[in-house]
Amino acid sequence: MKTLMLKLEPVIWLLFSGGMMIGGLLLPVFVLVVALGGGLGVVGGEALGYDRMLALVTHPIGSLVVLAAMALPVWGGAHHLRHLWIDFGGLGSDSLVGFLCYGTALASSIAAILAVVRLHA
């Protein structure tokens, strides 16, 4: 198991660092335009309309970008929260918290993949 984890380490770190980088670049755009712009009614009508959004997300490049913006940041976020817990003295319960954090990230990644795949089905 330890050998397997060592072999997988570059992949795992790619999830964490890629999650921070992709999340930091793409999520502010989503929050600003869709969540705040749509919620306040500043951006609306055709721009955030169903047909346009569906066309954007089902485009091959759009699918990849949206998938990266959903599936990678959850790993970066989970990793940060786990270490924040350790910093505040939670080392004793690290196994449980690590399981919850990375389990959430794994479940979210699967949900993200399914969400995109079923748009193409």
Next chain:
Amino acid sequence: MSELRPRVDAMKPRAPMPTRTADPRPPDKFPSRGRYPSYLAFGACGAFLLLSAQLLIRGVWALGDGEAAWDAYIVSFGHPVYLAYHVAAFIGLTWFALRLFRLFPATQPNRMGPMKRPADAVLVAGLYGVFFTVLAVGTLFLGGALL
């Protein structure tokens, strides 16, 4: 003369045993002084990454459920709790990204492939440029002002 030599095994335990270590404790001034607040705030921004990505997943899932579900998803963001969260998330994620890019040069080796690593200021300026370009172009594109 040989009697003056130190006896290196003088403190050796009689049987092998684990090295005794002090219990872990937080560093001095943790968490309120020095660089700890910004370090911890950076870690706490992980919550924005996790939650905002979850909300995006919910949105793509709503797209798959049809037009009514998508419209309800957009309308739900008008709730004051969502608005407050997203204002905080936008500020938090922007600060998180800029701090990440400011720290980025320290994580890089002296050589990047065949090239010598650019000066830290050049790397940081480039990454800041990428961030603000993605934010501007992404906002205009997603907002319908481009294409």
